Amino acid sequence: MSGTQATTGAVAAAFAAGPLLLGVRHHGPGSARAVRAALDAARPAAVLIEGPPEGDALLPLAADPQMRPPVALLAHAVDDPGRAAFWPLAEFSPEWVAIRWALAHDVPVRFIDLPATHSLALREPHGEETAPAPEAPAEGAATPAVDPVRVLAETAGYDDPERWWEDVVEHRSPAADATADALAPFTALAEAMTALREAYGDGGHPRDAVREAYMRIQLRTARKEFGDGVAVVCGAWHVPALAARTTLAADRALLKGLPKVKAEMTWVPWTHRRLARHSGYGAGIDSPGWYGHLFGAADRPIERWMTKVAGLLREEDRFVSTAHVIEAVRLAETLAAMRGRPLAGLSETTDAVRAVMCEGSDVPLALIQDRLVVGETLGEVPDSAPAVPLQRDLTRGQRTLRLKPEALEKELDLDLRKETDAARSRLLHRLRLLGIGWGEPAEGRGSTGTFRESWRLRWEPELYVRVAEAGVWGTTVQTAATAKAESQALAATALSEVTALAERCLLAHLPDALPVVMKALADRAALDADVGHLADALPALARSLRYGDVRSTDTTALAEVAAGLAERICVALPPACTGLDADGAEALRRQVDGVHSAIGLLVAGATPAGTEAEAEAGAGTGSGTEAGATPAEGLRDRWGAVLRKLAGRDTVAGIIRGRATRLLLDEGRLTEDEAALLMGLALSPGTPPTDAAAWIEGFVGGASGGGMLLVHDERLLSLVDAWLTGVPADTFTDVLPLLRRTFSAYEPGVRRTLGELVRRGPVPEGARNDGTDHAYPGFGPGLDQDRADAVEPVLHLLLGRTPIPAEATA
Known part of the structure; x- marks a missing residue:
């Protein structure tokens, strides 16, 4: 019997036993390929997907040419937009593949999970989270009682659940899948999950019982409408519960009394970084960029991956040749063979890249991890997707000002004398006032004037929630910012x-x-x-x-x-x-x-x-x-x-x-003689040492140029030197921390010069042969006008100014 005949027979047998339950791992490219193969073989009359039913009206948008994953369904409470949840989908998510397959084949597709109106009501206020998933911990619990993938990996003798999943599912050859039973992976996974549910019950996810009861009710409704030719795509953890025989009354009893809030839903762009587990998304994965590559690579995935890595390193001005790529591929395949793996996985390719292209260094490897393994891909959503009025106004403003939201951090320098840059500045400042942190002010480059600004821009998916929250203030960015500013002023x-x-x-x-x-x-x-x-x-x-x-x-x-x-x-x-x-x-x-x-x-x-x-x-x-x-x-x-x-x-x-003395001296309101007199009084023997040290800190500490003032004014340095040498030994330790704080703030060169001057000590009168009577060599008692005038032409040249004629200042 041929593979096609075996597949057809298996599908017929599966539909005869009831609806087709396709248990998957969220965001798994192997699961996504298996779902596509199963749907092609089964040709179901309807497709049901784990997700909020409020999103049914938004499903046709998935076929829009402008829709580019990763994207997410965003649900928020109308009266409290901060109470929100996301349902992310990537190109390699099995749910996304099922949605696109159903739309392409004109097959009805629906969401069957617990409605957002209930799930949002069960969340804490401002509990912005991604939707619960089988791999995620239960809300309120520090860790899940059981991680199904980890248990199965340990049972198979693996110490790394990701490596086991890659070997068993992700590295399945698409060519082999085409001739094998398309339902075999789901049958095996369902048997494994059934055993786990028998051993662990709800696995530390008590709310799953409510969700599964609602999914069973929706499944019954679909079977009445479409018969048994229904395919369900859901987390593998839920398959045993959906296959269980329960009564409608029992399921409805579990749903009785659930709290409700009025909710709205839309599509929003998502990022690979936010799909990663370290982002806080419990059902995330460690390497969304790698998984996206595995799903998109039609053949020779390792060779194509090494080519991507080489391209990135070349962009960063590292020498990587074709020979490096060939050698890295060979090393990765050799490592896979030595480790008994069917195909080189991420660990093998990473080890090969480190050894061959990075010369053993983890520094460029961190760049590869950030840019490729995780990735910075930002999805796109069509203009026809529902959105709050404030979001639409913000989108128009972004397009008008050519400020495209990007997941990768971007530096933006503005010249406020230009109308476009001034408008960009106004938009970013208004968003900050509304609590929408798209841009953060940064230190400018090359100018301290008021007509220049620098920003760091980075768009995160959570900002869509902030926009929805800010929508209560107005329908445009300007009116919303105005209303919020007025409210804050009154409060x-x-x-x-x-x-x-x-x-x-x-x-x-x-x-x-x-x-x-x-x-x-x-x-x-x-x-x-x-x-x-x-x-x-x-x-x-x-x-x-x-x-x-x-x-x-x-x-x-x-x-x-x-x-x-x-x-x-x-x-x-x-x-x-x-x-x-x-x-x-x-x-x-x-x-x-x-x-x-x-x-x-x-x-x-x-x-x-x-x-x-x-x-x-x-x-x-x-x-x-x-x-x-x-x-x-x-x-x-x-x-x-x-x-x-x-x-x-x-x-x-x-x-x-x-x-106060220092500020007066800097502004010319105090002569040097008066400043020296005040310092002499402050450092007189009758002044407590701690008070004198505090005076010194106020005069020459903190402000820029304090050290240079002592370098160039011999009298002030002599006063400080004489006072310091006269501090009694029993009180010196009391003033030392204050003095250390004062002088440690000086530039190293200033400290070195001061130390040299103090080391030389005062020069006795008559020891100098240049006719001056000041104590420290190299510095005069006042301004040398001739030497100062000699510098002026150079300053004019540097500043690009025309010198002012002497008669004009007379």
Whole structure:
């Protein structure tokens, strides 16, 4: 009897015994090939698939030319979109193969698993998960009581269930399957699962009893409609339960009283990475990229795989020749033969690639694992698939701005002077405000101006759930972001929250939300008397003022609030700087730094923001001197007076006095003689060593250039040196940690220079023959104007500027 006759007889016998139960392993290419062969042989009248029945209306989309797996059915609760579940399908998933076969042969196809309306209700709120599967642990359980594949592998003498599955199922030759009984694999697997169910019961999946009861009810309904010529594609674990003889009443009793929620469902793109087990998907696999290759390779899978690996390594500028590919294939086949395997598997190909193409290194092997073994494939869904209005608006925006979602992380640099880049920036900032983390700001390259931005983009399937959640705020990205910003402004209790929100609204260009945010900001600022809160809030407002011209945003109201905050800080800060412990003083020192920078930005805000762009690119976008202007006249002087108070009061913490002195010196509001006098007083013998060390940290620690200040100012270095050598031995260990923290922050070259200067020690007067009287060689007491003028032409050349004639500055 021929193989075809044997197959036909087996199919006839199977249908005579009842519906055709095709037990599979989810996402297994061998199972997928076996399902296709069985369906071709059986030609069932209907195909039933393990999955949520709400997806029946979406099944025809699987035949759409735009549909490209991996994809997933996404179900979410209408009233709580965060309560969601996915049913992923890859090209090599048996369920996907069955769906495509049914649509291609015009055979009815349906889902028969527990409806999403029940499964979502059984989940915890915001329990975004993939759908339960035979290999997955039961919800609420740390690990499953039994892993069917592992038990079968151990029974066969394998220590690796994946290797056993590959040998028994995945490495079955398609040519051999064509002549063998197409149902034989399913018969054998059903017998094995029956034995396991008898031994382990539900296997640690108590909810499976409810799911299987619903599937049996659906199977009865299909048999009434189509007769026994029905094929069921489900997890092999469920086959014994579906074949069991039960009454309709008993099955309905199991379903009685199940909670329900209103649910919606659609197709969404998925990724190979999210199919992997390490992603948290319990029914996942270790190597979706490898399995996809096995399913798609019509012949010579090992040779084709090695060619892919060689191509990837060549793209990364590694030398891989054709000889490497040939040798790797031979080694993989040899390893398979030595290990008694029917075909070289992933472990053999990996060992061969490591030895031949990677020269024994695991570094390039990690790249192969990430790019090929797991893979970064992102599926596609047709435009006709149902979606929430917000998702459709986001999709339109992505296409208009040519921002295609990609699974692989991508760097994006934006120039906000260009309309397209500015629109991209607005979209990404609006999505961040909505909690849709497609893009994250990154450090820019080559510019610190306000007209440049850098982003890291990476699209994950879970973002579709975030979009559905954000859909409650509006039907477009702009209206949704506006509504959420207004809601957050009204709900905010801390001033810093509102100031941060105002900055985000400016970045996202939400003019309709700004009035509400500004009113909330003014109200919180008027009620908050804590100078620390005011100091934390001011920097965000000052940064926001820099965006006005570049982003075409009116920041007048924001500037008024910021100037008012700065005035209140100037009044309240001096009393707040007394009576502080070490931690409180350090925190307030950081706030003083922030306020100092913010006030500099507020004063600079009177100059168009475009001037900064002109300074960097020579083509600013400023529209006039009124745009971005701030009512900050005289604010810098008032702040300078506050710093003088802080620097001169003995009751102020040492670290704050030192920082105030340094800020005044840097701005030219304090002469070098005055700074040396204040340091001398702070380091006088009557000052406790810990207070003196704190003053030093405030003066030369933390800020950039602190070490160079000591290098170039001999008097300050001499004062620190003299104080340090005079610290008593019994208190030196108390101040050492503070000093070490201060000086360890300097660049190695600065520390080396300081050490050399201290090692040399002061030079006695008269020992120098250059006519100077300063102590350290190599540094003068003041600015050498002639040497400074000699540098100026080089600076103009580097900056591309035309030197200003001397008469123009006279």
